Amino acid sequence: MTAITVLGGGISGLSTAWYLAQKVPANVSIKVIEASSRVGGWIRTDRRHTPIGEIIAEAGPRTLRTGKSPDALSVLELVDDLDLRSHVILSDAQSAAARNRYIYYDGTLNRMPSSLSSLASGLPAAATCLVGGVWRDFTRKSNTPVENDESVHEFIGRRFGQKVDDNLASAVMHGIYAADTKDLSARALLYPFWLADRMGKRGVISGLRKVARVSRARHAGRSVESVDGERRARNPEFWTSVDGASMYSFRGGMQTLPDEMAKKLRERPNVEISTGSKVVAARVGATGKAQIEVDGGRVIESDHVVNTLPLHSMQGVFGSDQTPMLDHTPYSSVVVVNLTYQGKGRTPVDGFGYLVPRASQHESRALGVVFDSCALPEQDTCDVTRVTVMLGGPRFKELFGSKDVEAEAKLLALDTVQRELGIRGDALDVHVTVGTQCIPTYTTGYVDRLQQMHEWTKRQLNGRMSLVGAAYGGPAVPQCVNHARTHVCDHLNLDTLSQSPQCVSGLEEIIKAFDLPA
Template sequence: MTSVAVIGGGISGLSAAYYLSKAPHLVNKVVLLEGSSRLGGWLQSTRTEEGAIFEHGPRSLRVAGEPGANILGMADDLGLTDQILPVLPSHEGAKNRFIYAGGKLHKLPSNFRGLFRRYELFANQSPALMGLREPFVKGRQEEGDESVHSFFCRRLGKQFTDNAIDPMVRGIYGGDCRQLSVQALFPSIQQAERRKGSITRGLLFGPKKKESPLKVDSELLKKARQERWALWSLKDGLEALSNSLQEYLMKSGVELLTDRRVETLEFDTTNQVVQVNTLDEQLQVNHVISAVPSQCLSQMFAGNHPILSENLSVNPSATIGLVNLEFSGSVLPSEGFGYLVPSGQPERILGAVFDSSIFPQHNRPNSATTRLTVMMGGTWFCEQFGDPNEVDTSLLLDVALETMSRHLNITSSPLRSFTTIQKDCIPQYTLGHTDRLEQMESYIAEKRLPLSLVGCSYRGVGVNDCVLDARKAVTNLLKTHERD
């Protein structure tokens, strides 16, 4: 293998090119093709002339687990250590999270003692009591996938599911937990029940997690663990991460091509060659890493590989409307990460993030202000606002301001606002997603297609998930090439 084309210039594609550039002895040419005029995908940050930072996509990254460790290693390697803004678990912006239901904010448990308190949100029950009952709930007898809503209703009850799990899924995926796969969204929890008949018993007494072969030796990671970071961002916003990746790739000799929409892919499995066709040119490489949404990739087969194409096209994607607001002074009723709204509430928003509480370093440097982001739409976007290609963004702004007035008693006019519609930005892992993914991977292996699938369409929608997925795909590709 001497050449690889990466299709898609979001964080997944940039990460795949980054890891490929680390193996010049195996890959002597890497080309990245992006259909739009910019790289970075959903990582979009704006700095105003007053010095405030606004995020129009992801706004913070977690430290926990293998994905968190891996991306910190990348940040360290890119020289971003001095740019990092860490958030400790004791910080109000990390520990205080709320649910809006019944016309008011409800604070969720933020420490161990809080688990033993009774909450109106959960029918005056304590989360600890619900957890103690869970091991005695009979396990599911049927095989196959199950919706997130059905699973948690069985294990922890409808009240908890509707007021905790449902809004969490809306906040992360912009989706309806009644339609999404528990096997894809919560694999460890679902496997725990399958192993031991209970989430609690499965997590406590199940097999120990295998150590990952992917090692992260990073001083930044050591510091994060010593200081117990919960979240982090960058001084110039998270788009600085994709900008740093671009700079690194250009210095490493990776060819970055924008406005290069790939129309079709033609595979020659005998010679292990792929012809990548854009509107104006053809490129021949030995392998393709696709980092575009699965439905876009499906269209590139031009009628070939129908099994692969059909599985790629199943999952829909959610459109998110984001309204960034900036107000003079301190106007939040409480410091915290923000709040989410259950789907059963008569509201037109998914929730709101208290940006200035989490990262006050992104506020205007010379005056006291409050920044927050209102999220809306998701699976319900068309139902609530109409066609995202035709909706007037002023409607979203009006809904955001009216809702903040009712929910948070913020009645002043904003100093500044940004309204963004991120169309089809979050894939929805519907029932059967994991089985379809396995079928696709088996098909690619059986047909010996020189193709790897990465990105948020497959194994996680978070930035950390996408970066780690890209690393694993490149690692597997290089190992295969070394064996051959």
């Protein structure tokens, strides 16, 4: 019997198992191995009881983006296939949450422009540096370094000036990666701009048109991503409503997605999901197949292994054969504090929330704050205002050190919303989640290490292992889901798994995206 093992039961592992289950016949065994007691990884929704009713608290991602990108469509189609349409709650593209996003700068909330028309009212104080930054890039001669990579901080400072990084870019990277721009790879995270800097005669702006031409040439002949007509015809109301939305979640919270996936997978007789099983070793057995050993001594033999484990969990699993990616990919730790207050509309402005840039670190100790009740009001079943404060990331040691993290985070979060939002009085509920090593940091030199990881992976387990996960194609839920989909559907030859090694890494499409144009 052909056997496939998926390591990790987070969103990447579950998505991989889901697409495998759609593709392989019923006589192919699919095993999902998860170290913790639950599936879903960092997607976690907690139901909390307050004196006036039940509320939900998201410990991880809280919304998903709509749109026509392959990443966004992969999740929407998954939601459709799981019959979760009636559970979806949408945020209209014209809603305050979609249009109003802020940066905390100089002690105030600065609303960022959301469209060209919104520029008519002028730039907020945090963004005035953009004018000088664009002019600087346009007028300054090319000063591209010889090295293949540099930090986001160095790249933006070199071309647009330090203030653009301190006031804006650092805030964005706090929100996505919970990391400092001084540590993040410009080539990996700002690739179109990094490439434009190399192709333009006078810097980034002069090169963007050339980058656009290269992109069009690369994608010539490909159709624009869209929902196929048959799918849309089956559920026209759902897809029409999605077209007018900017983001969405579920009435019961984000955990609805992995829970439903796991439920439907468990209904299949050829799928087994094992929680509480930590992978301790991986090797090649006497038959030439892959063997995965979990704590307790159980050994699972497989024709192919899809590894979705975080890189820090892979240390030591493959013996002494290491690769630089394992040692040079740190993970950020983030503390999420969900605060619930009685009464609606307690935030001073309507919007999705705000991020805190490096320039404001002397004023605020948060990475950012999300206005949950404004973003997704349908999730509130009682008269409350919910906000979430994110702490830690590059300041984790500075803020918490050897302190009781949960107790200190509670104090910091309550102080943050009182000083920065003016929300006073006792909170109905405070829920603290410590996300230790939860987001991979794509450090300088990442793309070169990814190529090395690609070659290393093809050597492992006799060519019977491939990779999917947040450390490769991006940490967002849609990126993880689409990575799983493209790997299973486009790169694994499921008909020959038992006969011959696949010798694919799972990183082919990602590496291709970073190829330099001829």
